[in-house]
Amino acid sequence: MSYIFVLDTKRCIGCGACAVACMDQNDLEPRQGDPVFRRCFTVEKGENKYDPVTYMSMSCMHCKDAPCIQGCPSGCLKKDPETGFTVYDNTNCIGCHSCAMACPFAAPGFGREGKMVKCDGCIERVRQGLQPACVKVCPYQALSLVSQEEFEQRNREKKARLLAYTALI
Amino acid sequence: MNDLRAMTKGKLPGSETGIEIRHTICDICTPGPQCGIDAYVKDGVVIKVEGTPGFPTNQGALCTKGAANRQYIYRPDRIRTPLRRVGKRGEGRFEPISWETAMEEIARGLNRVKETYGPESVAFMTGYPKWYRPWLQRLAFSFGSPNYFTESSTCHKSETMSWRLTYGCEMRQDILGMPEVLVGWGCNPLVSAYPMGRSYYQYKEQGGKVVIIDPRRTPTATQCTDLFIRPRTGTDGYLANTVARLIIENGWADMEFIQAHVHGFPAYREMVMGYTVEKAVEITGVPEEEIRELARLIGTAKKAIVQPSNGLSHHKNGLSTHRAVICLNALTGNVNKPGTLFPAWDTAADMSAGFRTYEGEFATERFPQKARPRVGAGRFPLWCEMFYEAQAMDLLRFWKAEESYPIRAMYAHGVNHRMYPESSGLLEMAGEMELVVAADLFMTDFCRHADIVLPACSSFERGEVKSYPGGYINYTSPAIAPLYESRDDVAIITMTANALGLDDPLLRAGYDISVKHIYRDVPLDLDEVKAAGLPSKVECGAGRDYFAAPLNTPTGKIELYSERIAKYEADYGLDPLPVFSDGFDCPPTAEFPMSLITGGRLTNAVHSRLHDVPWLRDLRPEPAADIHPEDARRLGIAQGDEICLVTRLGRIRVKANLSAISAPGEVNFYHGYREANVNEIIPKEHLDPYSGFPGYKQLRCRVEKAEVTM
Incomplete structure (x- = not known):
């Protein structure tokens, strides 16, 4: 089964709980030189009271066709067949940042030893049937991990609703 | 990577990794949610935290603050041992001393002040957290001092006053009883109280309509709002009274309810008739159509909730503004039915769990009736009439005022001087005391001004009883041993009571005994609750009906006109009606636009x-x-x-x-x-x-x- 991280921007408030839970899970100390794996943003458009505000939480998107894998000259990155996560073994990482340059989301980071580190989807937890730390903590269930099948089903429903709505107007 | 290494890196609990899950609670933003925490503990050290699944408040999730508990409890500036000041006050030079020496010096110093100036000259003070407050309050009163100060002199208790003055008790909002409209007046629960924030989302998803009234465009205003009304700061009272007028003029007031349950309607009606939409637009900056729509929404809904916030009371006109807002519920008869307001009878620690405890009696039964008047008694009589607390905001004036007695010592747990306006005044005051004792987790700036500093511990390092809405009671055990030489606050208070030789066997007996005393009517064995490690359900029945007996107000009714305030009308200029007044600190001036x-x-x-x-x-x-x-x-x-x-x-x-x-x-x-x-x-x-x-x-x-x- 492969999984997809989904953010419901209607429920996210950009509070940062996911980012903190990620640092707690992965023992990341940015002040000691560690990168962070997950970031939260607030994007405001316009200046009036009803102008849109978007809250975001972003990390590695675990792309199906992950450009970082192609970008790495040392073969550190690969897709995990069981979960679909983009996982890595940085033993042979030469710290060249090619993966980071290839990534459209700036997901790969470089730690105290100069080697690439990034979100591994909390793969050990997911293998045991637990949620990734960021998903587990989310106070509003804005962030979720869903299977490919469920994701596609959700999309089909969304498209059907949209179609029905357009037919109505 | 081999399996065990991967599992250890992934922090999977189990015998292979040696990682154990222990249940505790988060005490960072007490006493609201007090969320359940699963502490991942390895070799006596917390290596990760998570929310406890199914916990009554957080249901397995945590907020941003709670997720950082590990870094919070292991902050490097934790106080490690009892300390005695060796440098000047504020300099931060201390030497470690034993607990025994610390207690001897505290007892000697406090008793000396008591003998020289009287027990009132010792101020017993607390900031955060709140769990030990009943014990500290009892300590002050058994010592003979009515001068028990809390940070609640600036937070929440004004809201409590407003509810009690108007409704006789605090009221809770039955949001998931699906009112037709929910007006969050100054409410930002998505940021400030996420379990309530979740009920906002849930309400929305079930088709509810949310109006947020706030000068600030908060995440709650942007994420779950159908109508967002943005008055200028501090003008909410004018807006509320204008809405009241429109409701009355349009015949939307629930006259049957008012006749049965409300006191002072004629005077209230006369007062709000002086408020005009034109003036409201001018004062609040809210467009006329929004004011009328708000009145229509509240006035015509079969059931509606107008939910006030704490923030409303943080104004110079705060209590009256809060009252003006909550009067709208009574005006429309939206009280004591599903989807409106219900009484929130206090159980313990500001929580309404549905069963009764003796926490209030425990905290206040030793109040020294013959003591000289409390700090704030002369200036804020309404406050002093309603609470067994001194008003801390009068402390900086009082201790220097000639007509009063001197404050000569401070015994403080978790005090944060930055809660006080003109904050450094509190540090200056500390500098002139004969003895300052400060218990805290961290070396704060207030601690640096103390003579004796005591290391307190976090919620992870102690056991404590909490009750939760829905009829739950929880008794935690320490997830880890207290760090360094720290002890929990109640243990420190108990030691102090013993060192002072107070004639109060119950307080001196310590936490476990007193908590059994407080919860003696709860039909559960507290030892079993403790052994369960997770919240236990208390059978508490339907609870007393709000209107079954006269309300706890002078007239026994909901008081739009407060008879309690009326007592102070002549001498203090307080208005028994929730009139609007300007809330700024000075008249308008071009210098401060x-x-x-x-x-x-x-x-x-x-x-x-x-x-x-x-x-x-x-x-x-x-x-x-x-x-x-x-x-x-x-x-x-x-x-x-x-x-x-x-x-x-x-x-x-x-x-x-x-x-x-x-x-x-x-x-x-x-x-x-x-x-x-x-x-x-x-x-x-x-x-x-x-x-x-x-x-x-x-x-x-x-x-x-x-x-x-x-």
Whole structure:
């Protein structure tokens, strides 16, 4: 089964709980030189009271066709067949940042030893049937991990609703 | 990577990894949610935290603050041993001493002050957290001092006063009883109280309609609002009374309910008839159609909830504003039926769990009736009539005033001087005391002014009883041993009571005995509750009906006209009706053309206690003020520029965050920063005459682009 991280921007408030839970899970100390794996943003458009505000939480998107894998000259990155996560073994990482340059989301980071580190989807937890730390903590269930099948089903429903709505107007 | 290494790195609990899950609670933003925590413990050390699945409040999730518990409890500036000051006050030079020596010196010092000046001259004070408050309060009273001060002199208790004055008790909102409309007046639960925030989302998803009224465009205003009304700060009272007038004029008031349950309607009606829509538009800045729509929504709904917030009371006109807002529920008969308001009978620690305890009696039964009047008694009689507490906002005036007796010693747990307007006044006062004792987790600036500093421990390192809405009781056990030589606050209070030789066997017997005394009517064995490790259900039945007996107000009815306030009308100029008055700290002046709003919540902080936790601080590293882009353009300010916020007391230097969080003309800043303490520039006399609360959310100010210093 492969999984997809989904953010419901209607429920996210950009509070940062996911980012903190990620640092707690992965023992990341940015002040000691560690990168962070997950970031939260607030994007405001316009200046009036009803102008849109978007809250975001972003990390590695675990792309199906992950450009970082192609970008790495040392073969550190690969897709995990069981979960679909983009996982890595940085033993042979030469710290060249090619993966980071290839990534459209700036997901790969470089730690105290100069080697690439990034979100591994909390793969050990997911293998045991637990949620990734960021998903587990989310106070509003804005962030979720869903299977490919469920994701596609959700999309089909969304498209059907949209179609029905357009037919109505 | 082999399996065990991978599992250990992934922090999977189990015998292979040696990682054990222990249940505890988060005590960072007490006493609201007090969320269940699963602490992942390996070799006696917490290596990760998670929310406890199925816990009554957090249901397995955690907020930003709670997720950082590990860094919070292991902060390097935890106080490690009892300390005795060796340098000057504030210098921060201490030497370690034993607990025995500390207790001997505390007892000697406090008893000396008592003998010389009287027991009232010792101030017993607390900041956060709140769990030990009943014990500290009893300690003060058994010692003979009525001068028990809490940080609630600036937070929440004004709201309690308003509810009790009007409804006889605090009222809770039955949001999931699906009112037709939910008006969150100043409410921002998505940021400040996430279990309630979740009920807002749930209500919305079930088709509910949310109106948010707030000068600030908060995440709650942007994420789950059908109508967002944005009055100028501090003008809510005018808006509420205008809405009341429209409801009455349109015949939407529930006259049957009013006749049966409400006192003072004729006087209230006469008062609100003086409020006009035209004037409301002028004062509040809210468009006429929004005012009329708000009145229509509240007035015509079969059931509606107008939910007030704490923030309403943080104004010089705060208590009356809060009352004006909650009067709308009674006016429309939206009380005591599903989807409206229900009484929130207090169980313990400000929580309403549905069963009764003796916490209140335990805390107050030793109140020294013959003691000289409390601090604040002369100035805030309504406060002193309603609570067994002194009003801390009068402390800085009182201790120097000639007509009063002197305060000569402070015994403090978790005190944060930055909660006080003109904060450094409290440190100056500490500097002139004969003895200052401070118990805390961290070496705060207040601790640095103490003579004896005592190391307290976190909720992870102690056991405690909590009750939760829905009829739950929980008794935690320590997830880890207390760090260093720290002890829990109640243990410290118990030691102090014993060292002082107080004639109070119950207090001196310690936590386990007193908690059994407090919860003696709960039909569960507390030892079994403790052994269960997770919340146990208490059978508590349907509870007393709100209208079954006369309400706890002088007339036994809901008082739009407060007879309790009326007693102080002549001597103190307090108005028994929720009239609107200007809430600024000074008359309008060209020198200070903008309004300053402070004290709002961030997701990554609560007061000052999380600004030193790196994971949280790094989410928003700089103290930054929200200023509307239009004002910024006018002032030549760009995103991230250094700016000064200036009030008539002084200035602080912060970063500019250009955002429509603030309306044009208003600037919003958050409190508790060491390097930019906004409370320092809030006048200590800028207080609500009813409650004594500071007007944190309404000051005249100006914003200047800071000069660049090289």
